[in-house]
Amino acid sequence: QKEVEQNSGPLSVPEGAIASLNCTYSDRGSQSFFWYRQYSGKSPELIMFIYSNGDKEDGRFTAQLNKASQYVSLLIRDSQPSDSATYLCAVKGSGGYQKVTFGIGTKLQVIP
Amino acid sequence: NAGVTQTPKFQVLKTGQSMTLQCAQDMNHNSMYWYRQDPGMGLRLIYYSASEGTTDKGEVPNGYNVSRLNKREFSLRLESAAPSQTSVYFCASSRGQDGQPQHFGDGTRLSIL
Numbered sequence: 177q178k179e180v181e182q183n184s185g186p187l188s189v190p191e192g193a194i195a196s197l198n199c200t201y202s203d204r205g206s207q208s209f210f211w212y213r214q215y216s217g218k219s220p221e222l223i224m225f226i227y228s229n230g231d232k233e234d235g236r237f238t239a240q241l242n243k244a245s246q247y248v249s250l251l252i253r254d255s256q257p258s259d260s261a262t263y264l265c266a267v268k269g270s271g272g273y274q275k276v277t278f279g280i281g282t283k284l285q286v287i288p
Numbered sequence: 289n290a291g292v293t294q295t296p297k298f299q300v301l302k303t304g305q306s307m308t309l310q311c312a313q314d315m316n317h318n319s320m321y322w323y324r325q326d327p328g329m330g331l332r333l334i335y336y337s338a339s340e341g342t343t344d345k346g347e348v349p350n351g352y353n354v355s356r357l358n359k360r361e362f363s364l365r366l367e368s369a370a371p372s373q374t375s376v377y378f379c380a381s382s383r384g385q386d387g388q389p390q391h392f393g394d395g396t397r398l399s400i401l
Binding site for chain 2: 219
């Protein structure tokens with residue numbers, strides 16, 4: 177079982193819709209959760225982090241965490257073509273000082 | 289403010305050759321990291337440095353060595369390149385020592401023939 181699982185996509189949504197990106201993790205002791213955005217051919221960019229159960233909102237982005245279900249998601253409201261990118265989920269687990277594990281990323285395509 | 293600067297951006301090597309990837313950050317960050325990114329594998333940590341003078345192995349350290357030259361610079365060396373090391377390499381940094389990379393360099397696209 178992979179430690180951090182994401183559907184590679186592509187996930188296609190029309191412009192203006194809500195894009196929902198999902199991630200599950202295996203380490204029940206994980207404490208910190210991150211979302212990075214990576215445009216094609218570019219480097220990852222940290223866009224959200226969440227530590228507590230529930231929702232965290234930042235502009236059009238909402239991160240959701242459910243530790244009981246070992247599930248974290250990223251919602252993008254009013255999706256724009258400029259949101260088209262690969263979104264990487266990363267989880268800081270309980271095993272060691274630098275144990276941050278990345279998922280393979282979900283490719284999002286926003287159709288104008 | 290350049291952030292994290294990596295050199296070179298592209299490199300082609302022959303099997304058995306050696307090379308050093310350079311990384312420098314100008315944000316006074318404590319922690320620095322080297323990752324590789326392969327299709328279908330996600331980002332994998334090669335080595336990290338939690339502070340100046342310290343380095344530790346990550347998930348996939350075999351075939352690599354690192355040097356934290358000072359607080360700004362963290363280099364990655366391939367002593368004897370192998371085709372399996374063909375990848376995109378990212379250097380990253382973070383202010384704290386919590387293991388979460390905050391800023392990434394533009395990457396080095398390395399091909400080993």
